[in-house]
Amino acid sequence: MEAVKQQLRKGPIVASLLIAAFVAILSQTLLNVALPKMMESLNVSSTTIQWLITGYMLVNGILVPISAYLIDKFSTRHLFIAATGLFTVGTLICAVAPGFEVLLAGRLIQAAGAGILMPLMSIVFLTIFPIEQRGKAMGMMGLAMIFAPAVGPTLSGWVVEHHSWRVLFYIVLPLTVFGLIYGSFAMKNVTKLSSPKLDLPGIIFSTLGFGGLLYGFSDAANPTEGWNSARVILSLSAGVLFLLLFLWRELKVEKPILELRVFKYDMFSLTTVINMIITMAMFSGMILLPIFLQTILGFTPLKSGLLLLPGALLMGVMSPVAGMLFDKIGARWLAVFGLAITTYTTYELSHLTVDTSYNHMLLLYTVRMFGMSFLMMPIQTAGMNQLPQRLNAHGSAMSQTLRNVAGALGTAFLVTMFSSSATANGTDQIAAAHIPQAEVVAFDKLLASGQLHADDKAKFVETLAAANIDPQHAMQMIEFKREATVYGINFAFEIATWMTVAALLLAFFVRRTKPHTENVTVKEGTAVQA
Known part of the structure; x- marks a missing residue:
């Protein structure tokens, strides 16, 4: 070979x-x-x-x-x-x-x-x-x-x-x-x-299990559904049930379609957990920053993309450099260095305000992506290096599958934390301002229907008057909603910060490994290493 x-x-x-x-x-x-x-x-x-x-x-x-x-x-x-x-x-x-x-x-x-x-x-x-x-x-x-x-x-x-x-x-x-x-x-x-035998029950259980989880988490991130939706609960319940059946099947069958025994290799298991946490934390920036840039700072999608572009490009350029450093010093100190930067910048992103400048956002995101460039591939490679060659395909499939699930779960969880904390903060501010509940309900209906146009002052006042809403109260509620949105984004970034802290602590346990060798019997009394 x-x-x-x-x-x-x-x-x-x-x-x-x-x-x-x-x-x-x-x-x-x-x-x-x-x-x-x-x-x-x-x-x-x-x-x-x-x-x-x-x-x-x-x-x-x-x-x-x-x-x-x-x-x-x-x-x-x-x-x-x-x-x-x-x-x-x-x-x-x-x-x-x-x-x-x-x-x-x-x-x-x-x-x-x-x-x-x-x-x-x-x-x-x-x-x-x-x-x-x-x-x-x-x-x-x-x-x-x-x-x-x-x-x-x-x-x-x-x-x-x-x-x-x-x-x-x-x-x-x-x-x-x-x-x-x-x-x-x-x-x-x-x-x-x-010539692996096609394990049809395993494929069916895998499809319904992972499909149910991914669909349920994805739907839970939809503001119109949420975690209490019957469809979300049914999808997640079915996903968990069929995933348990899949695990039982794969441990029982002689030639599984996805070898779960990859987890008996400690470094593969550890790096898979770290990468799942990093994936969830990375999604915080991908989801929350566009909301902040477009909703709070009023950027177009193109301008938002341009702000995120330098950091993403730097991450791409640094990826081969991180790979070469991995070959020389291993994954541990690359991961510790990258996660220290990621933790600090994620913490800084939990202190955004309505007055946060474009340049400050650009610097924070670019530095955050620089830190992340030392994480994903080196950590994954460190885990894959421990597997014997016959398990490479199973290890790769398992790693990518769990990252997909982590991405969907991270999205749903962080969006839920953002929206629930923003709603609670906005409600508290409105209550403290003693704005009548009837005006709050009418104002929310106008926002949902898209009938409010703040750029046309005359039409704006006319629409409010027709709905019996005090214009001063309306302006207060607009400002409260902006502040609540920022509060929700900051709260979600706080959670993401603690995720990166957990990954940072685990990174200290990453070590260099070599592919595990196994004895494969070819004749009675004879064995070779594989």
């Missing part, structure tokens, strides 16, 4: 995977900013359009756990072509979709391709690079995974301001076609094939 590694031309293989991964992640992040324009163009509700994001996440989350089976069953090249081909077909369908239903179908096909592609990339990198070069290799992988989300929102904001949302897919399409054609020639078979 080592001789095969030496003979491989790694450059073309790496380039194929990075191109395909970049396009897949770019497509995933492009739509967030474009959803309002797409909602208007397709004439659908906000709940309906959100399925373009939720559906993508569900299909992606369902496919990742079974990716280990696919990687064992099919050759690297065939799996790459199938995954990239699916993504290309899905992109084309999205670009020409006449309505929402066809557009959603295209997104789900895209997600199927991406759900296979991302774990495949991790396995190929771990296979073709020796352990002393894995940090640098995973750093290159991190470059594609970070650079795409950096440019996605900004590019999307500019496109939807000047062109149709379809242009987003027309931008992605030639890139994915190029990746498919180039990869068809450059990709080589690098993984060992076996």
